[in-house]
Amino acid sequence: MKKKLSTMFGLLAAVSFAFGQAQNPECMQNLSIFAEHAKVKNYEAAYEPWKMVFENCPDLHYATYAYGEKILKDRIENDEANKPVYIESLMTVYEKGPEYFPKRYTKAGSMIDVALLKFDNDMAEDEELFSLLDEAFKEDQANFKNPKAMYLYFSTLVDLHNAGKKDLQEVFDTYDAVTGKIDAENRELAEIILKYVEKDSAGTLTSKEARALKNARINGESYEKISGSIDSKLGALADCENLIPLYEKNFEERKGDADWLRGAAGRMDAKGCTSDAMFVKLVEALDAIEPSASSKYFLGSLYEERGETSKAMDYFKQSIDLETDKFKKSNKLLSIATKAKKRGQKSTANNYARQALSANPSEGRAYMLIASLIADSANECGSTTFEKKAVYWRAAEMARKAGQVDPSMGNSAAKAASAYEGRAPSRSEIFNSGMQGQSIKFNCWIGGSVKVPSL
Template sequence: MKTKITLLIALFLGLSVGFAQNEQECMTKLSLMTEASKAKNYEAAYPYFMELRKDCPKYNKAIYVYGEKILNHYIKKSTGAEKLGYVNDLILMFDERMANFASISPVGEYQSEQCQLKYDNKEALGLTDQDVFDCFDAAYKADKDSFKSAKSLYVYFKLMVSLYDSGNKTAQDLFDKYDDVAEKIEEETAFNAKKLNELINKEDSGVALTKKEGQYKTYYSAMVDAFDNVQLGVDKELGDRANCENLIPLYQKNYEANKTNAVWLQRAMNKLYEKGCKEDPMFVTIVKQKNTIQPDASTSYYLYVITGEQKYLDQTMDLETDPFKKAKLYYKAASDFKKSGSYGKARQYYQESLNLNPSNKNPHLQIASMYASSANSCGDTNFNKRAVFWLAANEAAKAGGAGSKYVESYNAKAPTKSEIFAEGNAGQSIKIGCWIGRSVTVPNL
């Protein structure tokens, strides 16, 4: 009996020592890989990375964090079959990460990274548009919440357009996927805009941001811009494929089957409005039906579009309580006023949009463009007419980097230094009349 106990103790101690040695080896290799990677010495890091994947796959997530950097380094520096090998290995590594660290490796995020890698190397991997689309589609459907890559959302929709153009997807498929992607973009934009607005409001209240908050502000601003750009790209990809000639027959055909489907009705009326089909009876039918089964701020706004009655516009703003969505409604209304030539009211609504969502700089650009287009009618002398362009430039400057090219263009149309000298009014304030009702200061020489 004593012999058996002694053997069991020896076995236990042997296993403990073996485990401790393995733990120590994993820690040492991880440290060597990490230090080499931080120094961008990926050649030195690579063998430790490969050993860690094999011998210590669950030891630390850093294996996969640095592993991605290491493999991307080799992908960039290699060509042909060698490069393809590293691409396939990175795809495999994402699977390993999701298997070994599932709780911190969301499927939507890491599967979409795999799909993006496949798209970027589509020809070399021998994949079709359908293959890569199916990859993105599976990732999106498995975990939409963590599918947050602006670039991948754009590629996902671009592939849908390609499949539609080749006859492999229907118009309804195309429009449904557009709505899926557009709604996801809006969701991500709203999240980042909310975070950014909190920091902007803190600054505006006179409280200095910490270094970390300043970094977050830069990050959230970049994300808002990225998703704005992706939305523009997605709209460009859709192009004229969604026009009244295509949309109206499609919605007429599917209306009866979907007239109690609030999501379908919402998407249909949004698309008809966006594509300028609001004069068609089908738009009116869908809006009224949506208002019957699920009245909300958007149906009130479209009733305003149909009737032109201010009460519906006021009701729209009363019904919407979400600041981001309300800002979008004000922006939409402002743009309609601008198109109709009601610049004073358009400015008022653009300003309301800015108050609710200061991270969106587009209202500044829209107001600036209205100033510029009114220069000839809102000044009493040639000099004062051209002085309106200073006002436009000042407004465009509030849009930051997005407004820089407009600032340059507007300033080029304003009075020159020699004209200011001849006029003798440097540093003076000029009152701009008509709907603008603002003053602008002549630059000092």
């Protein structure tokens, strides 16, 4: 229920003029009083006039809900004796906001606020929390953007599964839905960052653009943290030992469901279960009913597992050619690059990683993969120890780019860049080399050059 209040006071006079005759005059007076107190954060003094307006004229102005949240949160924190009363009032504020001001407050936002309030104050069991968040997510996913709520939604489901109250398939379905939502949000944030990052480097951002860029990076970091927590919560539930019997059990019933087959095959591929016969059944069934970029990709994984690398690459290339979605194409190219890296084919891996970036310039994972490939090649490039260690500066550059274009990788990219720089020539080595400010060219697959820092 966090909304901008900067223009609210200019609107209060208009509200007074327009509704003065129709509304309880005491409501208008108390609206002005509590708003003035709240403006200077004197929430204790704002409480009673706010309470009068909320109870008697709940549809007067959205300030009653925007400031009501702040007033009640202050009272909850600072008046322990009456805390239960304030919590109930805040819950009512959350519930009534969409009823009276549907253009400002969403159903998902309301249900999320209620669920988090109950969670933070130990007022609900997992079943109730999950029910609230499940309804919010399924009925109003577009407005389900709160990272904490996303984690709580999935976490309570896993806890319910562990207690024998939810089946494993629902856990996987919800995992796919939530991580898909996080990916969608990150894509939007990445578009914002790509739009402004060059202007940021050039120092030509307007104040409005700078705020948009800052907010995109902050939100991206939040999604990065929550995404890692969700993966950790899923943990061993998604290993081959659990996946295979689950899919064997459901295969006959769902072998005509392309979405289910695609998700099951994708999860088995991601978890390295491609050697099992169940993976073969899933892939063949998917390709039979819906030959697509996904089915060709999984066939590639199948033949790679069998050691038929050439045939596998043929299917991977078919998959790339068939894929029309730039984000999915980038993901597939990145996966192929990762497989090539595992085979020790650094140049091939680099080539596919750069293709992934061509499809989606905001794919930070591709930059991170390139950085690791470069770092792993340090001993293969350069004729002196100094030149070999200089490779790590190039690796650090790639890692930093990951954080610049992908808000979800800010922290991990910064840590990787710092680690690579720690393996590059030290200040004393730079001084002794006499190469300050000079460029070092790499005559290996890495190509390009780096400039030695000046001391």
